[in-house]
Amino acid sequence: MTAATERTSDGARPATPAHPDILAVARDQVLERGQGLSEQQVLEVLRLGDDRLEELLGLAHEVRMRWCGPEVEVEGIVSVKTGGCPEDCHFCSQSGRFPTPVRSAWLDIPGLVEAARQTAATGATEFCIVAAVRGPDARLLSQVRAGIEAIRAEPETRDINIACSLGMLTQEQVDELAEMGVHRYNHNLETARSHFPLVVTTHTWEERWNTLRMVRDAGMEVCCGGIIGMGESLEQRAEFAAQLAALEPDEVPLNFLIPQPGTPYADYDVVEGPDALRVVGAFRLALPRTILRFAGGRELTLGDLGAKQGMVGGINAIIVGNYLTNLGRPAQQDLDMLDELKMPIKALNETL
Template sequence: MGNRVGIHTGFWGELARQALAGERLTMEEGLAVLRSDDDQLLPLLQAAYQVRKHFFGNRVKLNMIVNAKSGLCPEDCGYCSQSIVSQAPIEKYPLMEKETLVKGAREARNRKAGTYCIVASGRRPTDREVDAVCEAVREIKNEWPMKICACLGLLTESQATRLKEAGVDRYNHNLNTHQDHHANITTTHTYEDRVRTVERVKQAGISPCSGCIVGMGESDEQIVELAYALRELDADSIPVNFLHAVPGTPMEGMDLLDPRRCLRVLALFRLVCPSKEIRVSGGREVQLGTLQPLSLYAANALFVGDYLTTEGQVAEQDHQMIRDLGFEIEECAY
């Protein structure tokens, strides 16, 4: 493999220089990242770190999720414990009351998270749900200088505009996987539906957040092309999730990742999308394990606390991990 892609002393440094110059990695170079030997992992991470440090220094942005509406989803996404095809024993409830959402923001501040993410299950929100989220956002914004991210599913233009007017800074809607692999993951909406929602929030003046889930049977070439797609979409924030195959979901038992593979994926996204927020997201604790600290040499953000229906490590452990690296938490992530 090394001979085919021309890996030599200084190869990874050349990729870092290309990224800093705004040049996109070629497919061959992207595959070299994903297929590199284990003895090349540290030089690869050093190259990714050069790019990360240029744009973000040693700062780490923390995000916290509130599962504002759980289950009750008509979509058939194979990775998700909240989908209609899931048999996972999760808690199910409608949209939380405003007071509960505001309380969650207070907890996010306690955990030093600069971004509070209000996430609701479902295909798309009703107008009533959008109004309820807007009310909570206004109250939160009146209390704290906190960035608010919403993730409510497919949006109409008017809903995106109302969220913007209420003070929503960012909207998350992941591409999740490669366009050609999408139908293997879900059949109740299309890849184009997802792209359309990201474009709508951009048009409304909301910062776009869109990322992926790795480990769902996609090819190396598809991972590289997905990184290209997110670069073209110009997503400001790119959450990189690693499949946590929850028992009771169609993907139960799927295990295609190891910690070193995850680190190569993060390095790839940093080199392809050099100036963007790369966030280590769902599956971090399960798939990266004891190598979690190394992820921050490529990524500059992570989720702190629990995810939607799975637990994360306690916030104090994340804070300690960041301190041990000599990095610092960017508490007000504007």
């Protein structure tokens, strides 16, 4: 007798076992045991309807509170070298390969110090120095070293944690940045490995991964995230979450595509708010202990109300002020939002 014709002793067919509800599974697996969702489980979450969104965000917030605590890490970023990048990242207005309005420019040391001072004044614990390059040359590393020394010399900024995002690194460059006292290094994988060749052709996903491995081995914290809304499928979003979980980064910045004039993605649609919030909740359930940071595009995608939903839906870090080539909200608006939500800003001594 085949399985299709098997019957119970009273002649009835046995009931087909119900597929376990993914949020019930996540409550036990992630909230209670601290084990992140698998790729297939993340995909199930991303496929939930809008009617389950509030439930998802509520669970993600519980996970964040249990495994990360109530504090929010605040960070400011500044570009020390803008535009003229030789790479062809299709989302980026700083690529020299596309006819965008962005032009190459360098920030001097006093400007770098002033940016750090303004960031520190918000109560931020992290200040990230960013450059639009494939990787740093001797001039850029010299500028970064001088900038760090100048920031450390100022009473208002000497204690802030300094992060860097300078592209792909050699082992010698990793060692030099560690010697400078760089606290955290950001290098985004941007998207799932299977989707990456459609986003960037001038370097590989594996090259980025190798930089991150060297950074971790050198003792710096790893910051690695990406951009949602670059034509990837739900399956690839789930793949990306699983690949980030395998990397075990200290921080994951979540960006949502801002279509940039002149780039190949200039006409892409902005991610819908519910889809963005599903990503926030799903990534928190995949990465229960990781700093999950709101980054670029949240204002365009979510607005004020959606940002609040994200903050009570798994997010526990935020970039305040402007981004690299896009204006953000005034920093005080985000600080007021955190105050309204009664979310304390992480103190500097908690990040050391």
